[in-house]
Amino acid sequence: MPVTQDHSYVEDFAPGANVLPPRAWLDDDSAEIPLTGDWSFRLSASVADAPDDLKDPDTSGWDTIAVPGHWQLSGYGAPAYTNVVYPFPLEPPFVPTDNPTGDYVRTVTVPADWAGARVVLRFEGVDSRFAVHVNGELAGWSSGSRLPSEFDVTDLVAPGKEARIAVRVHQWSAGSYVEDQDMWWLSGIFREVNLLALRPGAPTDVFVHASYADGTGTLSVDSDVAGTVVVPELGLEFATGDEVTAAVEPWSAESPRLYDGVVRTEGGDVRLRIGFRTVAIADGVLTVNGNRVLFNGVNRHEFHPDRGRALTEQDMLDDVLLMKRAGINAVRTSHYPPHPHFLALCDEYGLYVIDECDLETHGFGYEPQPPKLPNPVMDPRFRDDLVARMARTVHRDKNHPSIIIWSLGNECGMGENLKAMYDLAKEIDPSRPVHYERDTEADFVDIYSRMYTDPAGCAEIGADSSLYRNLPFILCEYGHAMGNGPGGLLDYREVFDKYPRCQGGFIWEWIDHGLRTTIDGREVYAYGGDFGETIHDGNFVCDGLLFPDRTPSPGMLEYVKVIEPLRIVADGNGAVSIANRYEVLDTSRLTFTYVVEVEGSQVDAGELSVPAIAPGATATVSLPAVDASKPETWVTVTASLTAATAWAEAGHRIAWGQLRLDQPAGRPAPGSEVGSAPATNVVAGVDGIGFGVVKNARLDVWRAPIDNDAIPGVADAWREQGLHRVQHRIVSQGERDGAWEVVTRTAPPQLQWGLVSTWRWTPVDGGVVLDLDVVPEGRFPEVLPRLGVTFELPKVERVEWFGTGPNEAYVDTREAAAVGKYSATVAELQTPYVRPQENGHRIDTRWATLDGLRIEAVGGTLFGLTVRDWSTQALESATHTAELTPSDTTYVTLDIAQTGVGTAACGPALPDRDKLKTAPAHLTVKFFG
Template identity: 80%
Template sequence: MTYVEDFASGENVLAPRAWLDDDSGRLALNGDWSFRLSPTVADAPDDLKDPDTSGWDTIAVPGHWQLSGYGAPAYTNIDYPFPLEPPYVPTDNPTGDYVRVVTVPADWDGARIVLRFEGVDSRFAVFVNGSEVGWSSGSRLPSEFDITSLVAPGKEARIAVRVHQWSLGSYVEDQDMWWLSGIFREVNLLALRPDAPTDVFVKAAWDHIDGNGTLLVESDVPGTVSVPELGLSVTTGEHVRVEGVEPWSAEVPRLYDAVLRTAGGEVRLRIGFRTVAVVDGIFTVNGNRVLFNGVNRHEFHPDRGRALTEQDMLDDVLIMKRAGINAVRTSHYPPHPHFLALCDEYGLYVIDECDLETHGFGYEPQPPKLPNPVMDPRFRDDLVDRMRRTVHRDKNHPSIVIWSLGNECGMGSNLKDMYDAVKELDPSRPVHYERDTEAEFVDIYSRMYTSPEGCAEIGADTSLYRNLPFILCEYGHAMGNGPGGLVDYREVFEKYPRCQGGFIWEFIDHGLRTTIDGREVYAYGGDFGETIHDGNFVCDGLLFPDRTPSPGMHEYIKVIEPLRIVADGNRVSITNRYEVLDTSHLRFTLSLEAEGEVIGGGGLQVPVIAPGETVSVELPPEIEKERGAGRPETWLTVTAELADATSWADAGHRVAWGQIRLDEPALAAAVPAGSPAEGTVGVQGIDIAGLRNIRLDVWRAPIDNDAIPGVAAAWREQGLHRVQHRIVSQGEREGAWEVVTRTAPPALQWGLRSTWRWTAVENGLVLELSVVPEGLFPEVLPRLGITFELPKVERVEWFGTGPNEAYVDTREAAAVGKYSATVAELQTPYVRPQENGHRVDTRWTRLDGLRIEAVDELFGLTVRDWTTQALEAAEHTADLVPGDTTYVTLDIAQTGVGTAACGPSLPDRDKLKTAPAALTLRFTR
């Protein structure tokens, strides 16, 4: 058995230590390396002690070889793409050789020279100047090798690295992501001078009772720590009280610059004073209950995979801060250390997770599967070592408030040993592990995708699970169109103190940019010819692959916004949901609109609101006089925005908003008198002012939350995707032209009988539609409405909810107003095409010259340049090509979107139950 299949974590690897910003000599080895890929380990020549690279290719480091033209990416969620027979790996094990020749700086004489790798996937061996140095695994953890005896300052050094796609480590790195190989993080050559610190542990706490801090800095080399802003100078190992210090939190990420000086060198520190504690079942930071408005974040870029730049990491942090997100779970491995430094600086709570997942083994040992590695003693030392390496590297980040043992590994004694290792190294932080379902040894009780009702049961009964704080480490699965129902979770989190929020799965779609049939697309599982894959399950983020926010992100921003702004009689009620901030950094503005037209506005004077407090504010007289003034539908929008620029957003950035309706909703208007619209009906439908092929619509292109849990399959069994239409009768009846149709699927005994009453009025027609189900009809419909065709429409204007798509359970972010967009702009480019673009509660719309308005009940509006059938058949957005026809759907109602692709089923409240229904519309030119 070679080292590729060894149960150890490495050989000749230096002990783990903290990631430090020090003055050690550093030579970055990023850039071009000579590269050779062999299809198997056996095919890789045994020449790395003195390789001739004259015929080799060149590859960029950091990077993945599959994204550089060698092999192909592969995506699986659970199943391993190789047989489960640890420690063995496939003979077909692609092996990449990297070689770089560098000159060791001449002034490094007398220093210990260390070769450091920040991340290599999967297992790798190192050779320097013809000598074998050692090997290591733990793909997303650093590895260091002492090569002092093998190199000479001022001389060239030949560094060769052999990287294997598969290794024993692959069995414990079954994270839900693309399998990508290579040196994907930085490589550095370091010069560690004698008497220079190499491992430092900053322990900075804050007492919320007396407002003072404490500081202890431990170092492997003694020295003095200077904190100029505090006028503090203290020796390492000395525990001191620091008066008047400001605490660090995600909302106010106060950091103090410090320097540790020893005889041999300096380390620059950024100290955040904060204390994490679990008190009476509540997770607290600095004495305050924390509500995690979080996301799970994989490292991903559509072109570079997990090889992120510092700008990529900053982009992620700024997106989160601007969205009101306050926490990140690093799923499912430690991120690049620069990302954690940004979380310290900008303010994000972090659950730092070990590089561990064994999902493909299942949660319990069941034949024919082998015992999970977390219960296999052969894996014990490597798993404990991975946890120690995680803690050591990241221990100095105040943003890290919880350690996590890993993800989806079932239960086993190795996990308990990992927990014990964390507590030995750092007892100051709680430890999380979701699959400890009975809370046997964790400090946080955690679940995935529990329904709001299930969360409420846990919140209400403090006798459960040792009364530990409860978080959802994953919820609100953001795959495709969704997630829906997020506001239900927010209500539970606010009602039960023990329920302390959670982390949306996940932050970004992992669509890899590529070309298929000459068209650029974002690829998902199967697009690279994988025989085992999980399709577009890798695209389940709040951001599209290019980091554009999806409608789900806009919805989440609204649900978690830090202020609640609602009507309070004739006043406005504002609740401060911040943890520590008052509202002195915000200004409040008003915008008054009548049927979408701005008729007034200005500022709103709001007293400073303390965290957790609510105030009721009187509206200005000029606004109040508009109440019930006989105007059209009138809405007041109250916005809270940043008064001044911050490190993460400009002044004027919207933080929260709320709408208040000022007019009295009118009674349903009577249908205008007119004459029967005789002659407008044909066998295939109705041709009115350019409308063609008008008919009842009950089908939508299944969203991921329909398809994956089998809801769409059940709808197909009920024939909803292939209904046929029949005209039962037509003629003048009671002052209208009445057409009765029946919509039903072949071979089944149910249908929808629809009565279409058309009345000609000035410049148009009024439609009174009533629908009655007959027979053994389905309990739930995807949608119910009418669809028709128009000659190509360029621009759509509407008064209703917007600007983005909204469904019955994703409407928190939808503001009532007047909007305008091209048909192309109305589409949401989900990586796998599906139902999208619906605007719930539309009052009226104008499609070029055609105006459609609700006479009584509001309608849902969808406008596309392709049919539902084309949308359903498409595999990528590039498959959808506009033609000369625009397709319009006006819904009476539509089933909600939910989060059932990975989560609870859609609640009955959001299902469109089959029942008699009606809709009245006015069509005018």
């Protein structure tokens, strides 16, 4: 391909010019000079403004910028976030004239002993298109932002002398049309740059083929330079290209056994990390080494709140360790190949990987547009680039045993270019299946995939082998973890357990992409629009299981509980059933303990004797004799690591289950097993007067909309029904039958419906009992956000409670909530979602003390507890958590019930079971002051 000195390459459909063929990422003997660190930098507003001086630029007046990094996070320009839409007109291959262009320059001395070597300049990732000049000569240009590019610069440098490297990077290019992934638009050299010396006679590309069956591993290694393969631990020594067998331990995510090997040639060595495993599909089930895989996975963008996609090795290790400790066993690399070091960590620690090509064209839509504007996957002009992207993905990553599936890309509709990519992937590597979700009829993929299908839809696919060629079925995205959520995850797990063909899925997504910045003097995590973008998708970029600082969200804790590898439940009187959900591990490495508590206070504890339970097997284990005559007697059984592993310390909790012992067999009370769906069929509202320090008690039917309320329009419908602005009227009040009785009506302006509440305040020793009855009247809404009593207290510092905890829980996010006695400050009760919204609810509370005030549920009723230092109105109006300032008043809500949280921001609507249907309701609580 011709290499030109002008900028026509910016709008060229080709993937690059003078770029070396793709090859595997290798740990070899090549001499290497890292070019990370400070580079001279200059940013021009457009290509036209960029001076034509890269042959010999005078950088004395330039700035300095760190590589790897993004220029928008280094003080040049601003980040911008869009999910689907392109921030420029759709007219491929053209891009705006205002195309920010960054010039990077640095010098490096080429060692004298590199004489005779082929000198290669390697870029691991540059966004979006760049041209390279070495000593004033154009070496070539490339695109494919999340893919490596190599240039042979042997003839452009001289060993023993300095070489000046100048890189011109363009924010927009023809390649931007196929990189419309749901993430921040960030530019620059964001992965490492290295200068390499490839010695004559040294391998530059190898392909490890290591399969497993019935205790035997089969190994061959292809190399572009013939040599000898040595695997000392197995006693193997054989020629490249030959095939040998040996007794081996297989590699899997649960037991990631790796063998060190080396390819030895006269020119140098290549070190190998070999994992023996076979991926196969039979009878609609994907297996690894013959074992069905259940993907308890996450979608992972590369992200750091300060560095964007320029991750450090420690960032990558942090992600892997968090995943392993959580019981996550799989990663989809949405929507591009990750840094190669991350894949090496997946090999070592054990994570199944769907490695996705650097491709998404979501902004074009899924079907052909007007004839002159086809989606790039349908446009023959993009064919070479897309096929090259797939080749670059497969070749770079082909030696990682953790990768068990290739993915063509994400949300591109359908087109012949995708079929060409599939064919190429299978030609290079027929050992792995290929995934692509938008092949909705499974015409050429090896796995059938969907996004956000509800559990019932998943069950239909699992039950009917005639659908979609009986391919294995996964949800490549589900459980959208935006804001308060995701809810209803247990429903999916039950489907995955029931139907072998339904092989799990990948939560969207791993981490909130909030960029740390300062707004109005406050440090916040920014989202779309916070940098002045005119086109953006708001906080839709914050939809992860982790907050931007990698702190687990309540949604993460819920997912951990749902996917835990052991299921511990009641099994008759005085026994527990322990089901082992592991693929290959038994339970011999785990220690089982129990704790018995009465009303939250420990009365007994010890270790359980549990036999080694084989994968897929279940055992019933008797519990020690327990006096279950006292109310609220609970036993919690925990399985923990007996010894430390590479990813967790001894004692790390793997799974747990909680059982209530003081209930008659077969008649558990709501919430008697953590995770059971409560039988709530209540709804209504409340209003009233105060008691002692309790001020402004009123019926509350509104919550600060969560993302799953706001984005699908549920909150808008609630507003149309006036739920956000109800008013309260005292109908009557006076003494009646020894109580002070107040009747109120709670209703919105103009509309002809209301909630009539009867509040009976009965004095008792040291306090008062509130009996509240709520009855709806008129054409009331079918569903309420919440139904409870909100009141105000003088500022409260600490809350103790007996109920579910320690973290927030709602009707459809209660799997991770254990019944116990807890204590926290009011600040600790808040969940800092990047966009403030309803949070902090503790479902099924029995009693709570707020400094000097104690509140108890009476008559077997339970309440949901929320305590804040700001009002719901303040919470709703805030755009970032830092805007919420504690006041001298504490706001307390005792909920009769609250609508579930679901995943409707990007997923199915909330099921009726989890909606708070308007109906007569009752609450009895006792206040001690």
